[in-house]
Structure formats: structure tokens, C-alpha cells
Amino acid sequence: MSFSIGIIGLPNVGKSTLFKALTKQPVDISNYPFCTIDPNVGIVKVPDERLLKIAAVINPQKITPTIIEFVDIAGLVKNAHLGEGLGNQFLARIRETDAICQIARAFENENIVHTEGRTNPKRDIEIINKELIMKDLETIEKRLEKTKKETKSGNKEATRELEILNKIHEILKRDKMILEYETAEMKQIIKELQLLTAKPMIYVFNVSEQPISSEENIASINLQLESELSELAPEEIKELELPPSKLNELIKTCYQALNLITFYTVTGGKETRAWTLKNGLKAPQAGGVVHTDFEKNFIRVEVINWQKLVEAGAWSKAREKGRLQTEGKDYIVKDGDVIEFKI
Ligand SMILES: Nc1nc2c(ncn2[C@@H]2O[C@H](COP(=O)(O)OP(=O)(O)O)[C@@H](O)[C@H]2O)c(=O)[nH]1
Ligand SMILES: [Mg+2]
Structure with a gap:
């Protein structure tokens, strides 16, 4: 089994640029038979110094890292929940992922159309999050209707569920993401309904040069540069005195956001391998x-x-x-x- 991160954001913010940079390194997919084969799904190795150190003492014929999947999810625009852009199709794809990496455009470039006018990453994040909230509201309201009917026949479980659904509904009505407000009693229904705003979210500001944000939980990455770095060998990067890539850090951040741990097997010395497990x-x-x-x-x-x-x-x-x-x-x-x- 593997875990997946959906890359989302408004059009032209750098989603595909990030996706391409992340998936530049070839991965031997025969090692991961459970993975999705789809052009928008990329298999990415989880960088791991420990695996190499273990392998150095075991001396195996084969070293196999663990992976996570990144999904390039295009089509989100303002009012997607009403069916604008790819609308609901897009939102359904997010539902299948385990966490979300949201890209916001923080670079200026007059030649690249900005669907909302000027560069303003905070506003863009609000637009996207609002879409996710609206979709969750729709999901919750549908379920509320169904559950209400069930309570009429005196179903105790339905009464209990109704109470929890109302709490979730209230959070969303206040324009808040569920993740920040969820309580233990909500966990099961959130999982069942695959609510979008309950998924861990990693924010990336796509910057041109100097980071314009130094806020916590927001990574500032120049994705254009990352795309160039992904084409070069380590020696070339050094020679050209380019800054080091931040992608490994981002992959690790995503892995941590999923609350995953890594364990290892050494199978009689033949293969040293890393595996992913939910903490x-x-x-x-x-x-x-x-x-x-x-x-x-x-x-x-x-x-x-x-x-x-x-x-x-x-x-x-x-x-x-x-x-x-x-x-x-x-x-x-x-x-x-x-x-x-x-x-
Ligand atoms: N100047 C600049 N351009 C970028 C950057 N990242 C992406 N672009 C360009 O913006 C356009 C849209 O990028 P793309 O990754 O296709 O956006 P997507 O619609 O979110 O998938 C492309 O022409 C990219 O080359 C960046 O960091 N700086
Ligand atoms: Mg794209």
C-alpha cells in the first residue's frame, strides 16, 4: 500500500512544474506493484540517509527505498464546487489522496496569466480553501438529510451521528477547515465521508527569488529553479554555484504530515529495504x-x-x-x- 499527496492550486501556479521536477528521477516500478499507473500520478522515492547507512553494513545486492505518490490535480478554479472548470471531477480526485500539497503563486510574471489578476498568494489560498469547504458542506448536508430521516424511526445511533454531523456542519459554516477543529468523536465519520478539509495540508509558496513569506508551515520554493535543478547532475549544480534543491525537504515534510514512520528489512542480506507504516x-x-x-x-x-x-x-x-x-x-x-x- 502506498500513500498519496495531491498537488492542488489555481491554474498557472506551478503544479505541473513541481510534479515534473519531483518525478524526474526514474523509479523501478516493478518494486511497487500496488502503485497507480496514470500519467498524473508520480512515484517518488522518500529520501532516507538511514537506509544508506544500514546498507553500508549489510552490503546487499539491492537497496530499495520507500515511496510516496504525488498526483498532479488540475482544474480547480473559483466556484469549482458549482461545477466551474473541471469542478466536481477535480474534487473527487482530491478525495482519493491522503494529504494535500497546495501551491500558491508568489512569483510575478506578466507573460503567465493569473486567473485572479495580480499575485497574491494569501488570497489564492483562501479561494482554494473556500472551494474545499463548500464541497465538504455539500457532503455533510447530504448526509445530514439522510441521518435526520433515520432518527425519525428512533434509531439511537442516528441520533448520535446527527449530533456529530451538526458540529462538523457548524465548523464549516464558520468557513473553517475541519482539520484544525476535529475532535476524537468526529474521526470515524470524517474518514467515511473523506472530507477534503480534514486532510493534512502542506502549503508551498512558489517564489521567484527571495522568499516573501517566512511563516511557519509554509515552504517557499522557487519551482522554476527546481525544474532546472532536476535536469542537472549534482556536479553541474555545484559548478554553476546554484542553490541546493529543496525538494527532498518537501518530500520529507509531506511524509511527516501523513504521520508515517519508516521501518526496514534486510532479508538475509540480499535486499535492504525501507517500508512505510502509519504511526x-x-x-x-x-x-x-x-x-x-x-x-x-x-x-x-x-x-x-x-x-x-x-x-x-x-x-x-x-x-x-x-x-x-x-x-x-x-x-x-x-x-x-x-x-x-x-x-
Ligand atoms: N517565473 C516563474 N515561472 C514559473 C514558476 N513556476 C512555474 N512557472 C511557469 O508558469 C507556467 C505555469 O506553470 P505550470 O506548472 O504549468 O502551472 P499549473 O497550471 O499549476 O500546472 C509555466 O509556463 C511555468 O514555466 C516560477 O517559479 N517562476
Ligand atoms: Mg498543470
Whole structure:
């Protein structure tokens, strides 16, 4: 299974420029059979220094990073929720993603049309967020109607749901994104309805040169430059004295926004591989990410933090030194664990 980030924003803000820069590096897709094959979906390696350090002691034939998918979602304009632009089709695509990377145009260029007139990234973000809120309102109102009917027959569960739906409705009516206001009781229905404003959001200001914003939670990136950097070899970038790429940072930020952790397998020394897991899940579920049998026939795991493995110098040495922990089905996997599944 893999996680996906939808790239959204008004037209001509740099979505496709970012998408192309992110997907420039080829990825051997045969390693990721679950991935979506679609020109708007790009498979992107998650940069990971730890994986390389583990591989340096294991010396495998193959090193396989973990990935996330980026989706270039075009067609959002003002009033998309009313069907403008690609309208609802566009909003349905966002629904399928796990998080959103919203690009706002902060560069000036008279030759590139701005659908809202002048450069004003804050206003643009408000326009986009308003569209997401309007769509969520529509979703909630539809459900409210259905649930109200169910309460008439004295259905207790429906009464409870109605209460939660009303709370969500109120947040949206105040023009707020659900993510900031959601409570534990709302989680299930939000998931079921795949509300757009409940998804983690990463904002990127596409700047020309100097960042015009230094606000937290907003990355300022010159996407035009990134697109040029993605065409060059590291030596060329150095020679031309160009600034380093910020894309790896962005990929990591997206990964963190999804609340994901990375664990590793070294499978008898042949392949050193990184895997993605939702934070808080247990060893059998981690097994399921690697192979369905590892979950179905789970017995136990041997586990060691990646740094301790590197210090030990080899899997066998870690074992000799008694560094491998044996854990059962209730073990909660930690970021950086190297795991051997026993079935
Ligand atoms: N000057 C400048 N132009 C950019 C930048 N990013 C994108 N563009 C240009 O803006 C136009 C629209 O970009 P594109 O990525 O296709 O926008 P999209 O509609 O959001 O996918 C293209 O001509 C890009 O070359 C930037 O950072 N600076
Ligand atoms: Mg585009």
C-alpha cells in the first residue's frame, strides 16, 4: 500500500512544474506493484540517509527505498464546487489522496496569466480553501438529510451521528477547515465521508527569488529553479554555484504530515529495504506491508533500532551481542526499527 499527496492550486501556479521536477528521477516500478499507473500520478522515492547507512553494513545486492505518490490535480478554479472548470471531477480526485500539497503563486510574471489578476498568494489560498469547504458542506448536508430521516424511526445511533454531523456542519459554516477543529468523536465519520478539509495540508509558496513569506508551515520554493535543478547532475549544480534543491525537504515534510514512520528489512542480506507504516501500528500490521503471509502467519519479530545495527556492524554481530529484541504481536513498531519477521 502506498500513500498519496495531491498537488492542488489555481491554474498557472506551478503544479505541473513541481510534479515534473519531483518525478524526474526514474523509479523501478516493478518494486511497487500496488502503485497507480496514470500519467498524473508520480512515484517518488522518500529520501532516507538511514537506509544508506544500514546498507553500508549489510552490503546487499539491492537497496530499495520507500515511496510516496504525488498526483498532479488540475482544474480547480473559483466556484469549482458549482461545477466551474473541471469542478466536481477535480474534487473527487482530491478525495482519493491522503494529504494535500497546495501551491500558491508568489512569483510575478506578466507573460503567465493569473486567473485572479495580480499575485497574491494569501488570497489564492483562501479561494482554494473556500472551494474545499463548500464541497465538504455539500457532503455533510447530504448526509445530514439522510441521518435526520433515520432518527425519525428512533434509531439511537442516528441520533448520535446527527449530533456529530451538526458540529462538523457548524465548523464549516464558520468557513473553517475541519482539520484544525476535529475532535476524537468526529474521526470515524470524517474518514467515511473523506472530507477534503480534514486532510493534512502542506502549503508551498512558489517564489521567484527571495522568499516573501517566512511563516511557519509554509515552504517557499522557487519551482522554476527546481525544474532546472532536476535536469542537472549534482556536479553541474555545484559548478554553476546554484542553490541546493529543496525538494527532498518537501518530500520529507509531506511524509511527516501523513504521520508515517519508516521501518526496514534486510532479508538475509540480499535486499535492504525501507517500508512505510502509519504511526502507532503493531508488528503484524508491519508484516502485512511486506508480505500478506507475514501478517497471516505472524509468530514474532526480531527487532533492532537502525543505529544500533549500524554500531554492531552486522546482523549476526547484533545477535551475538544480544542486541536483537524479540517481540510479539502487540509490539508497536517504532520509526527506524529494523525487523525480521518470524512465521
Ligand atoms: N517565473 C516563474 N515561472 C514559473 C514558476 N513556476 C512555474 N512557472 C511557469 O508558469 C507556467 C505555469 O506553470 P505550470 O506548472 O504549468 O502551472 P499549473 O497550471 O499549476 O500546472 C509555466 O509556463 C511555468 O514555466 C516560477 O517559479 N517562476
Ligand atoms: Mg498543470
